[in-house]
Amino acid sequence: MLMRKVPGFVPASPWGLRLPQKFLFLLFLSGLVTLCFGALFLLPHSSRLKRLFLAPRTQQPGLEVVAEIAGHAPAREQEPPPNPAPAAPAPGEDDPSSRASPRRRKGGCGAPAHRAPREATAARGNSIPASRPGDEGVSFHFDFNAFRSRLRHPVLGMRADESQEPQSRVRAQREKVKEMMQFAWQSYKRYAMGKNELRPLTKDGYEGNMFGGLSGATVIDSLDTLYLMELKEEFQEAKAWVEESFHLNVSGEASLFEVNIRYIGGLLSAFYLTGEEVFRIKAIRLGEKLLPAFNTPTGIPKGVVSFKSGSWGWATAGSSSILAEFGSLHLEFLHLTELSGNQVFAEKVRNIRKVLRKIEKPFGLYPNFLSPVSGNWVQHHVSVGGLGDSFYEYLIKSWLMSGKTDMEAKNMYYEALEAIETYLLNVSPGGLTYIAEWRGGILDHKMGHLACFSGGMIALGAEDAKEEKRAHYRELAAQITKTCHESYARSDTKLGPEAFWFNSGREAVATQLSESYYILRPEVVESYMYLWRQTHNPIYREWGWEVVLALEKYCRTEAGFSGIQDVYSSTPSHDNKQQSFFLAETLKYLYLLFSEDDLLSLEDWVFNTEAHPLPVNHSDSSGRAWGRH
Ligand code: DMJ
Numbered sequence: 001m002l003m004r005k006v007p008g009f010v011p012a013s014p015w016g017l018r019l020p021q022k023f024l025f026l027l028f029l030s031g032l033v034t035l036c037f038g039a040l041f042l043l044p045h046s047s048r049l050k051r052l053f054l055a056p057r058t059q060q061p062g063l064e065v066v067a068e069i070a071g072h073a074p075a076r077e078q079e080p081p082p083n084p085a086p087a088a089p090a091p092g093e094d095d096p097s098s099r100a101s102p103r104r105r106k107g108g109c110g111a112p113a114h115r116a117p118r119e120a121t122a123a124r125g126n127s128i129p130a131s132r133p134g135d136e137g138v139s140f141h142f143d144f145n146a147f148r149s150r151l152r153h154p155v156l157g158m159r160a161d162e163s164q165e166p167q168s169r170v171r172a173q174r175e176k177v178k179e180m181m182q183f184a185w186q187s188y189k190r191y192a193m194g195k196n197e198l199r200p201l202t203k204d205g206y207e208g209n210m211f212g213g214l215s216g217a218t219v220i221d222s223l224d225t226l227y228l229m230e231l232k233e234e235f236q237e238a239k240a241w242v243e244e245s246f247h248l249n250v251s252g253e254a255s256l257f258e259v260n261i262r263y264i265g266g267l268l269s270a271f272y273l274t275g276e277e278v279f280r281i282k283a284i285r286l287g288e289k290l291l292p293a294f295n296t297p298t299g300i301p302k303g304v305v306s307f308k309s310g311s312w313g314w315a316t317a318g319s320s321s322i323l324a325e326f327g328s329l330h331l332e333f334l335h336l337t338e339l340s341g342n343q344v345f346a347e348k349v350r351n352i353r354k355v356l357r358k359i360e361k362p363f364g365l366y367p368n369f370l371s372p373v374s375g376n377w378v379q380h381h382v383s384v385g386g387l388g389d390s391f392y393e394y395l396i397k398s399w400l401m402s403g404k405t406d407m408e409a410k411n412m413y414y415e416a417l418e419a420i421e422t423y424l425l426n427v428s429p430g431g432l433t434y435i436a437e438w439r440g441g442i443l444d445h446k447m448g449h450l451a452c453f454s455g456g457m458i459a460l461g462a463e464d465a466k467e468e469k470r471a472h473y474r475e476l477a478a479q480i481t482k483t484c485h486e487s488y489a490r491s492d493t494k495l496g497p498e499a500f501w502f503n504s505g506r507e508a509v510a511t512q513l514s515e516s517y518y519i520l521r522p523e524v525v526e527s528y529m530y531l532w533r534q535t536h537n538p539i540y541r542e543w544g545w546e547v548v549l550a551l552e553k554y555c556r557t558e559a560g561f562s563g564i565q566d567v568y569s570s571t572p573s574h575d576n577k578q579q580s581f582f583l584a585e586t587l588k589y590l591y592l593l594f595s596e597d598d599l600l601s602l603e604d605w606v607f608n609t610e611a612h613p614l615p616v617n618h619s620d621s622s623g624r625a626w627g628r629h
Helices: 019-042 046-053 063-070 102-107 119-125 135-139 144-150 167-192 217-228 232-245 256-274 277-294 330-340 344-358 389-401 407-423 449-462 467-489 523-535 539-555 580-593
Strands: 197-199 204-206 253-255 304-308 311-315 377-379 425-427 433-435 437-439 442-444 446-448 499-503 506-509 605-607 613-615
Touching: 135 277, 135 330, 167 197, 167 204, 167 217, 167 232, 167 539, 167 580, 197 217, 217 232, 217 256, 217 580, 232 256, 232 277, 253 256, 256 277, 256 304, 256 330, 256 580, 256 613, 277 304, 277 330, 277 344, 330 344, 330 389, 330 613, 344 407, 389 407, 389 449, 389 605, 407 425, 407 449, 433 467, 446 449, 446 467, 449 467, 449 523, 467 506, 467 523, 467 539, 523 539, 523 580, 539 580
Parallel strands: none
Antiparallel strands: 197 204, 253 304, 304 311, 425 433, 437 442, 446 499, 499 506, 605 613
């Protein structure tokens, strides 16, 4: 517009410029380009050039090693620093970012140096995105030395037998149990290494469908038992398998509960016993794979989670969640937060607690089924055996594991126990104390083998009950344990049935073949172990020894231990399965029964429901917990 107003102006080119004007314009333009280009070389630091022309570099120094072990790409330079600490730092405590300093990360935890496991390669192959939430957790620093220094007893004890038993006899009994473990492990290794469980009759492995494609349940379940029995070579074999062959890139459907108690519990214990990073890292990464189960309207997890091909899975449909399953995550998930710095694990289980705290309980009882959608009970079946059992166990153990600070867990436990005593507890005409099952007010006068853990649980909780209840709970624990012993003593094999009844003049016996099997379960010897530690009454070692002899006679086969189909037959058929919990629990509790009390002292450790020891929080004077410093 402006140009058209200039007199005599005639456009000489499409741009409307004459030749001299064009020349001047080009001269100006070339000067400008030269100036800009030259300016780049006059900038003070060459890194600016790199920023313009090179792809961004990753990572702070030192993180490469951790990332290599974790098997995922290092964090990008511009990503935030590793997760904050689990709780606000106490006065004088290091700030969270300093905990993750490369110097500390390298040598601070005192864990023996170890090579990067081959899992790193395998994990790279799965499709878990490098930047998903929680990845930072594996590079979080847990001060293993600080944790170990707060234990009140050496993990393996002082090796002084405090019992009244002649030492040689107890030692021989302990050695016998150790030999059984060695045999169970070697049989598994020979015929089924890497599979979930051994089938001793067919001499092969069994995967089952509870673990979503994860393998090696027996390896993970055995780690801490091998360690505490000082079966060093076997422990190294198990550890090497975890390093090299325990892959998380699976895509099946898994039981949240079973994966948690066996795999997460086993890995956490193995870490706390040894300080080996591979166990911590795999526990955290597996924990992350469980999180989709919590994506429900209430946050109550569904029982089954689908591991979708190395990435986040999804929760499957299903109308109700089981009390013992969603109520038995608390111990492990608190430790996942402790070892990763990732609050998400603790938040998930605190929410479960909140839902359970608020919901109305019929007569103070907790039914076994809850809708994860509505948050309401689905039916009024109450049991301290299957479906309910470990929920109660985790309440008292949460209290103990918290260093007796989790008052909510304590109150919930004693309130629940009162209700159980009022509505479920019975004494048979023959004088046997048992915990029945409750169906909307009607009692089934039966006890499952699973319910026999309750003798040990009540003994464990007796010391922190109200003064006037303590002796009562000790006695109750002893009576229930005696009843469970009766269920063994009244069989031909001296092993107990899956369920036993108190009706029609029959007491503590199964009434049908379908309840007469024994699958190497631990609950009865578990109670013997707790009662022994509480009372030092030699009867518990005697009863434990009866079980050892029976296992040897009826369950030991040429290629491992097997469950039996009928405890009332002196020539029982085998079920062809060496359950992983036999190595995790039954043999561990038997070994502890014939050991000193400071081997995995109950002052320092609580056992998860698969008998994996998790440490008690011995905070220091500033309230710093576990591995915080
Ligand atoms: C184990 O896997 C655990 O003890 C669980 O809590 C119940 N069942 C078995 C052993 O019987």
